Amino acid sequence: MSRPLSAAILAVGSEMLTPSRVDTNSLYVTQVLNGLGIGVAYKAVVGDDRDELAAQIRHALGRVPILVLTGGLGPTDDDLTREVVAEVLGRSLLEQAELVETIRARFATRGLPMPDVNRRQAMVPEGATVLDNPNGSAPGLLIEHDGALIALLPGPPREMRPMLDGAVRTRLVAMAGSTRLLRRVMRVAGRTESRVEERVQPVYRAWLDATPRIETTILAAPGLIELHLTTQVDDEAAGWEALARAVAEIDGVLGGDVVSTNDVTLEAVVGQMLRQRGWRIALAESCTGGLVTSRLTDVPGSSAYVDRSFVVYSNAAKTDMLGVPAEMIARHGAVSQEVARAMAEGALARAGVDMAIAITGIAGPDGGSDEKPVGTVWIAVATNQPPRTQAAVCRFLGGREFVKMFSALTALDLARRHILDLPWDVDWIRR
Amino acid sequence: MSRPLSAAILAVGSEMLTPSRVDTNSLYVTQVLNGLGIGVAYKAVVGDDRDELAAQIRHALGRVPILVLTGGLGPTDDDLTREVVAEVLGRSLLEQAELVETIRARFATRGLPMPDVNRRQAMVPEGATVLDNPNGSAPGLLIEHDGALIALLPGPPREMRPMLDGAVRTRLVAMAGSTRLLRRVMRVAGRTESRVEERVQPVYRAWLDATPRIETTILAAPGLIELHLTTQVDDEAAGWEALARAVAEIDGVLGGDVVSTNDVTLEAVVGQMLRQRGWRIALAESCTGGLVTSRLTDVPGSSAYVDRSFVVYSNAAKTDMLGVPAEMIARHGAVSQEVARAMAEGALARAGVDMAIAITGIAGPDGGSDEKPVGTVWIAVATNQPPRTQAAVCRFLGGREFVKMFSALTALDLARRHILDLPWDVDWIRR
Numbered sequence: 001m002s003r004p005l006s007a008a009i010l011a012v013g014s015e016m017l018t019p020s021r022v023d024t025n026s027l028y029v030t031q032v033l034n035g036l037g038i039g040v041a042y043k044a045v046v047g048d049d050r051d052e053l054a055a056q057i058r059h060a061l062g063r064v065p066i067l068v069l070t071g072g073l074g075p076t077d078d079d080l081t082r083e084v085v086a087e088v089l090g091r092s093l094l095e096q097a098e099l100v101e102t103i104r105a106r107f108a109t110r111g112l113p114m115p116d117v118n119r120r121q122a123m124v125p126e127g128a129t130v131l132d133n134p135n136g137s138a139p140g141l142l143i144e145h146d147g148a149l150i151a152l153l154p155g156p157p158r159e160m161r162p163m164l165d166g167a168v169r170t171r172l173v174a175m176a177g178s179t180r181l182l183r184r185v186m187r188v189a190g191r192t193e194s195r196v197e198e199r200v201q202p203v204y205r206a207w208l209d210a211t212p213r214i215e216t217t218i219l220a221a222p223g224l225i226e227l228h229l230t231t232q233v234d235d236e237a238a239g240w241e242a243l244a245r246a247v248a249e250i251d252g253v254l255g256g257d258v259v260s261t262n263d264v265t266l267e268a269v270v271g272q273m274l275r276q277r278g279w280r281i282a283l284a285e286s287c288t289g290g291l292v293t294s295r296l297t298d299v300p301g302s303s304a305y306v307d308r309s310f311v312v313y314s315n316a317a318k319t320d321m322l323g324v325p326a327e328m329i330a331r332h333g334a335v336s337q338e339v340a341r342a343m344a345e346g347a348l349a350r351a352g353v354d355m356a357i358a359i360t361g362i363a364g365p366d367g368g369s370d371e372k373p374v375g376t377v378w379i380a381v382a383t384n385q386p387p388r389t390q391a392a393v394c395r396f397l398g399g400r401e402f403v404k405m406f407s408a409l410t411a412l413d414l415a416r417r418h419i420l421d422l423p424w425d426v427d428w429i430r431r
Numbered sequence: 432m433s434r435p436l437s438a439a440i441l442a443v444g445s446e447m448l449t450p451s452r453v454d455t456n457s458l459y460v461t462q463v464l465n466g467l468g469i470g471v472a473y474k475a476v477v478g479d480d481r482d483e484l485a486a487q488i489r490h491a492l493g494r495v496p497i498l499v500l501t502g503g504l505g506p507t508d509d510d511l512t513r514e515v516v517a518e519v520l521g522r523s524l525l526e527q528a529e530l531v532e533t534i535r536a537r538f539a540t541r542g543l544p545m546p547d548v549n550r551r552q553a554m555v556p557e558g559a560t561v562l563d564n565p566n567g568s569a570p571g572l573l574i575e576h577d578g579a580l581i582a583l584l585p586g587p588p589r590e591m592r593p594m595l596d597g598a599v600r601t602r603l604v605a606m607a608g609s610t611r612l613l614r615r616v617m618r619v620a621g622r623t624e625s626r627v628e629e630r631v632q633p634v635y636r637a638w639l640d641a642t643p644r645i646e647t648t649i650l651a652a653p654g655l656i657e658l659h660l661t662t663q664v665d666d667e668a669a670g671w672e673a674l675a676r677a678v679a680e681i682d683g684v685l686g687g688d689v690v691s692t693n694d695v696t697l698e699a700v701v702g703q704m705l706r707q708r709g710w711r712i713a714l715a716e717s718c719t720g721g722l723v724t725s726r727l728t729d730v731p732g733s734s735a736y737v738d739r740s741f742v743v744y745s746n747a748a749k750t751d752m753l754g755v756p757a758e759m760i761a762r763h764g765a766v767s768q769e770v771a772r773a774m775a776e777g778a779l780a781r782a783g784v785d786m787a788i789a790i791t792g793i794a795g796p797d798g799g800s801d802e803k804p805v806g807t808v809w810i811a812v813a814t815n816q817p818p819r820t821q822a823a824v825c826r827f828l829g830g831r832e833f834v835k836m837f838s839a840l841t842a843l844d845l846a847r848r849h850i851l852d853l854p855w856d857v858d859w860i861r862r
Contacts, residue, residue, distance in 0.1 A: 015648065017461065017470075017471045017473070017474065018461065018465075018648060018659070019458045019459070019461040019462035019465065020458065020648070020650050020657065020659060021458075021650065022453045022454075022455065022458065023453075024453065027450050027451065027453065028450070030448065030449065030450045031450035034449075034450065039448075040448045040478075041477075041478070041480070041483050042448070042475055042476060042477040042478065042483055042487060043448065043475065043476050044473055044474065044475035044476070045473060045474050045475070046472075046473040047471075047472070047473065049472070052472050052473055052494070055490070055494060056473060059486070059490050063483070063486060183449075192543075193505065193506075193507075194505075194506050194507075194546045194548055194549055194568075195546065197506065197507045197546075197548060198546050198547075198548060201507070201508070201548075217445045217446055217479070217509065218507060218509070219444075219446045219452075220505075220587075226446075228445075228446065228449065280745075283721075283742070285721070288725070289721075289724050289725045289727070289728030289729075289733075289737070289740075290714075290716070290720075290721025290722065290723075290724035290725040290728070290740055290742060291721065291725040292721075293720050293721035293742050293744075294719070294720045294721040294722040294725050294835070296720070297720030297721070297744065297794075297835075298720075298831065298832055298835070300795070300796050300797070300831055301797065302720075302744075303744055303745070303798075306720070306744045306745075307744060307745045307747070307748055308741075308742055308743055308744055308745060308748035308751075308752060309720075309721055309740075309742030309744070310739075310741070310742075310752075311714070311721060311724050311739055311740030311741075311742060312739055313724075313728065313733075313734060313737045313738060313739055313740070314711075314734070314737075314738045314739060316738070317738055317739035317782070320739075320781075320782075321739060321741075321752075350751075351748070351751075363728075364731070365731050366731070366732065367734075395541070397566065398566060398589055399589060400729065400731055401729055402589055404725070404728075404729070427541075427543070428541075430542070431542075
């Protein structure tokens, strides 16, 4: 196997160093690079600052043979990418007369004169290839320098993407040779990150020395863990086969905790199960406030199996909408096994569906007690063929939105386990 | 004005170099740094790769006196931040016995044994200060080295933020001196970004030459626009006063489209209005699937005014739960003015509340027609003192989740306008 190439991505623009903006161009660039088997060694965002930009370009060229820059090609004083790249590479910057005319013509089609500042966009470092921009005035630039490829692309995505998909990709294909980067994503529910790591580490460790080598990354979000298995190969079919074997091995170790092995979300997996059985579902949500139903209905086509949801935030709503006896709430509290079960069974009966999920808990920050602290959440699942209700209490540590999110994912996972007749032995259930 | 300090932010984790993940921690870190007058020179994302991480740390320490690292403090083999920082600084890494006990105790509160891998999290570079983590097992670390401050924070936001707001901030305040970067955030609803820009640009242009200089950034999200007004000053009181005058000027130009001038979310603003009036609200959601109610209940204390929500995904549910006549649905379709009004009025009456919001639309990708294409959404708002119902149809262009999000924000904004008796002349309503 040829040694895999790697690249750095540099987004240029002070606005992307503010607290409210993220660089999303790099995601698209990563996708294109990965598709060609080129890894991303790192990515960075730098402001419209000459020194900082020059330092970043030097750092990148010292580490990787491919550098993709986005942004900083506009016509204003802030737009420094052209100049700084030329300076770092020791190339002079020359105005290309025909490029001035192209830019002028672009303005003319909109009936406008070309502002004088736009002449800057016709400045080209010596030896660079100019990339046409059908969607804007800033041309892109491609430079080969000491075996490295440096692409300068405009910041607006609709200007950047066609250049990347066109001339830049062509050049990258030539550099990349036959190596491809392949990825499988598995989702795992009900376990803490360290529990998953403990179980899968002995398995994936061996793959690091295998041929093809497979790398495994574990990503934790509240209630759901992702395992990313990647391999860089020349033979794509053999690579997918190796990944399939690896996925099967992990699946064997984690068993019922595996939600999906093909990047499908938990809500979509539950949806597929309902659809396969021809079942319809209703929900009864208190502390999650509709979040579980919203997640379920994020899946296209979910109207085939989602019937309705009773968001019973007040106690009166629990009684009116689901028939939970007021005296039950008074005696056991709204957050109790009895009420959770009554909510699930009430939803099942009143909606006339095949399955119901109920959630009642304390999302906080107020409303907790010593006996039932913030984060205490009862989840019940009921089905009617044969009639069967299960309930469990979880304790989630965290803020309000975290408790809601964690409760929603756990409710969907417990519904999945209920359907598959798997034991509810997940890590957050208290016994 | 003293010369402002600057910092670098480094997010560690291979998952953030994939095409589907962005580093959002750096946004919060930037906000805290900017609040202290500390600029961000650049930020970078690096994978779980020893060499690349070491190179990034060296680069940062060569350029800035403050380096904030997030991620890579977990218990697994991938988690390299502790080790690599110690190596670059030439400090040894020692296991702290009492830290092992703290981590063990944390697992014990959940009735779990500490997995052996978690011992790694008790490794501390010589001379580092350990930062408590009440929300997870990974302690943070703070190191002073040759006049530079290096903070190692966990990746999960709810673990990272308290450390940053606590011990790290205290140390930064001491370094920062007197310059402060002040910010006011305004939220604007019902208008496209270019409409807002057109109206406010003549106003904010003048502030660029004023003393203190105020910079304005416009950030657009589906259905809601944020205006960020910032100024860097030594005299904090004068800075806040200037910002207050600027906010008032924008408020004068945009009028009723301004949702808040103090960074309060739309759902919290609607909640405040309900609370002030002693009103309770119910919702009737179809295409949004519970999302509006979930947003409303993200606000702490919302149980004071959110009573219940009818998520009537199927037509049968609309009839059973809200009394929408089946023949009305058959004649006009579930996505119609008649049904939206009947849903709002049904929710109002059945819940016995003061206000109701109803949403029925086509989120896609299927279900559209020539007459009612995907993205067609009817929204109705009803109040009962005096009895009054308003309804309007919007057309949102985008994917399923985008249509849901845009519908949810618009429904909340129309409820706000209904309460304030403002005309429903928002940009997405079709007439």
